[in-house]
Amino acid sequence: GAVVSQHPSRVICKSGTSVKIECRSLDFQATTMFWYRQFPKKSLMLMATSNEGSKATYEQGVEKDKFLINHASLTLSTLTVTSAHPEDSSFYICSATSSGPQYFGPGTRLLVL
């Protein structure tokens, strides 16, 4: 089946710094990638949808200047959490699709101190 990877799997950073999370589709070309956020013991909330070569579409309430998404190629999307604060601590999950079902990455746990 299709494989999606994320890097890093977990990251700890200081408040005020920026963190980049990578999402890669390893064996298929992903025309669309999605970024989700999952709070502890909560469900997944869609943050944004990104199509290769175009600007991401953000869900209501998600700050696009804080959560920068780049989808530069058909196999890579990046999420950069800028000027991270402790409330940004969460589990971030990406998914990728090439017009079929979404395939999910293993997630990245971010802890902001």
Place this chain on the structure above:
Amino acid sequence: AQSVTQLDSHVSVSEGTPVLLRCNYSSSYSPSLFWYVQHPNKGLQLLLKYTSAATLVKGINGFEAEFKKSETSFHLTKPSAHMSDAAEYFCVVSVDNAGNMLTFGGGTRLMVKP
């Protein structure tokens, strides 16, 4: 608009006994429905999906779900639980067959006792 309600946040069963995880949905259009499983600190794995074909859908690891339009339900079942089934399960609805624009239920944590 679409929404998903998972009726139980936690379900506990004994190993070898049946599993029932309940899900109700609402959708303005003919929905596609999915069940995903998430093991601790892992990504989501697709268990099964319904996309307007047979109403009884068989998935991986012995799971199946039945789409009941009259009840707007898509409950997940398994005849006999294994310890390895302990995980978080998400019922998900989408209004397109491709599975984009997913709306997630709140999740049900399945615990399996030896």
